[in-house]
Amino acid sequence: MEQHSISLLETLPLHLLFLISECLAQLQPRTRRSIFALSLTSKTCNLATDPERFRHVHVALIGPQKLQRDIQRWRQILQAGNRLAFVRSVKITGVTVSSSVEEELIKNGDPSGTKMKLVQLENARDSFGRNVDVDEEASELFSGLDRVTNANELLPAPSTAWPDESAWKPLADLMKDFTALRDVIFTSRDQFPRLLLSALHEHHPHCRLHMHRFKLRSMILPERAELKVHPDDIALATSPCLYSIVVQTQPYHRAQIWDYNLEAVMAMTKGLAPNLKNVSLTEGVHQAAQGVFATIPRPQWKGFQVPAGKSNVTESAIGRLENLVLSHSLSGEQILEWSSCTDFSHLRSMKVGMGVSAVRKLAETSRQTPLSALSSLNLKLRPHYRFGETDEMMDPAVAELLQSLYPLEILELDGDIGEKSFEAIITHHSKRLRKLTFICGDSEAVFFEFTPERATQLSQECLNLQIVDVRGSEVRKSNGIFEWTDWESE
Template identity: 25%
Template structure:
């Protein structure tokens, strides 16, 4: 008797749900297709489809309508029980009245800038340091049953109907509504609140407004992003970071994650000479009574001259030995040797699994021979890391220490070397050049990191020569690698810091004229042309890099590649690059290459809208110049009509003439921005 072949209809519901869950994680469109095959499969997909609900906030009316729609949709399919996470993001205005009281800014609202500056390359990293108008007390604290609170009525009703909600993400610029907080306390006490726009507005009142304290000490509050600055645009001191420390120390009983959003408030510098007020503390907080138990802490500003000892202050409020995620410093403000030494002597991080550090040599007028030794000692204070992101001055010894100490457990590694460009004139030490990753380094990473799935490193652009190609090929040796982020480094620090190592004979003799004269620094046209050749990264080159890696890939297939082209015009000092930056910006394109369904390779330019907006501004500049020249000719030569082409304006500019030395004008071309292409990979 032939065995009966199993079909989807014969499988138990639990198995079908496992299939749906797998499709949800691997290819969302396939999940919906699976649900269309039969009624039983449709029901199996519901837990995955409704597990995470995203609710955008655009207006008061839309918020009410969308909340009611969610209730009807989930009730009709009996799916309220499947919702585990609700994310709310956006904002709405109750009136046309400006949100910030008392202070008038001529610039963009900071919240608008976040949306406008969304970076497809760096992602959320840019959000940790914001600038723009910022006032601590920008509006009255929201009142219960006020018009704004009542605007959330449908969302509150929706939350009350969810029997198993475990996570609420609130990322709205509107204040968290009291009615929603009550709904969490009364109906969802087990739910963790992730509040990504958290801050106190009334810290200067002596005693903060009761509702702000109720929200800050809520047993549901689990994770916060805290907006903080030294002094705001209106001249008021901002103590939100100090308040966050006291919440972490026990005032907020279940708070486990804190990210500090560092703000450079517009207009704040005019108030800097004034001494800062004394922080009086939150009601109920007793210094030294208890130590917090945060599991995640992110501090982008840790060495501010205006707020010294900030890291030490955090160590007095939460137990660093309990941290699992730690992020310290930012790209332009890393932790110094002195801070590293203090951490080595006073801190222990045995449980940290995810670490993000921005390092700094700090003292630019003296040689710091103990920098690498201290950095290595700091890395040794951490247990076995699974994810590590390290930027700032890196040296081969530091890389070796990372691989020896953490390589066997690392699944995600990001290394972005840099050195300070601004060097004191009295500096007598070694002028350092940022470390670059070669084929040898990548093979060493491969040997020490058998579990590595995500890697981010910089590769020196050397005009697509065989050495550069060999580095791309070496990535293929990483067997478990799925995601790769390559910073294409187009800088040329050798020019000012070790010019003897440059192969001057390779430069075109005709291009040895001076091209840039800024701040007594000279840069030859030949060097500028090399920079342009390296910066030119088009889609063809992006595909070639992907193909080169994949053709040499062992083990797991590469799923995604991100290319960030940067560094053009950096020659080791603050030379300034003049208008050649307009050419560099157009050439320096970034890309994402991804393997889609059925191995279809998709290539997309990142930040394309930003680049196109920049190109439009440049075109408008050419138009203004043409109009000005046309008016002058009409006035001085009394001509009735003068026809001036925009390309003629552009072609007369020095930066475009340097560009033309590399890419001659194509037949029929009307814009130099259409005439370039990348150098093909060699070998």
């Protein structure tokens, strides 16, 4: 009778096989093909890859019946071999339909492909622009800070009619058994269920909730209506689990519909959401006259009416964001508003659109309260012409800002800069800088040209510099993007 030889790999102690699995997962963080290939070689290797293969649970929403089937299937898989203990993160994607619509789809199918196209569109948006080699657990993927947002993206108008949440109970019950759960990522544009939030508070109070399409629905209301914050919105806005939010907001959600989510987010940033660390906000700007959107002036927001004892936040409280993305051009006054909401000295990364006044105000703020934790700065520089700002004003303002900051590791400047900004980079950030990006402005005036001499100066002064990326009209004439290795060989 033929005897099967045992692979030398299977003779290794199990803890070494676990380490091999971790290394394979790091080599292919998104596809993890090698992990799954190894799991098929033998029972021993299958067991050794379990901690990596079941770190993440993905739930794709469509309807209540499918959600229940999916959860039943996940439970069967995870209960085998005590895999429940390996789950670190749960990601919820897709869009849902009502039970009646789902029944109709089951009965008649989806002949027009409408539902399937919607699901595919949601999946495409969820992964658009992402690096396939980035670890699934990278902070920017969980937080949603890398999401490409569009202020004009049409989303369904949130409804204040709160839906039946009974369909979520199987998922809430399953998540109770994830003893090592660390992160919940919610990318669906559906409302985050109160049932699920309550389960997190009770069983995983230290879990981090990342919401990639954050909205408080009762903050969107018809004009003349009284603003009454729904209890579920208060629970979400004050949740100790809320860690990251990606928000698209504008004063008028649509004609004669007010949206106060911007004011709500700033209040949450100030401390109402005690553990909120990452905020990415895109604010839509209407160019038309107000009359197109409202028949009466939009009243000033009066703040959250939080029940007594629900929050310890005082008027003097200030938040501690670590990462802030503001995808619109700020004025100096808006920089002051945000600096009063969160302590800028705790920021690790900042990606902001700025006019000249905002650049100057940030420099002034930095001198008063040093941004000592900041390591990554991404600025989209666009003068506010309607306020008398010009392209020529931007370079000295940026140079002033760079001189006021601690040395950066990553710097991206998108806009018209010049010699003063370049010199500020050399003199103040050369010791620590690892990545430098210039995106040249599209104005007719040429303020800065990245020459071989400047590349040589960078290589001599910035000894830790690994990546130099230069983009813009001058670069396009050269048919490509400058590669740092090419410049080093000059």
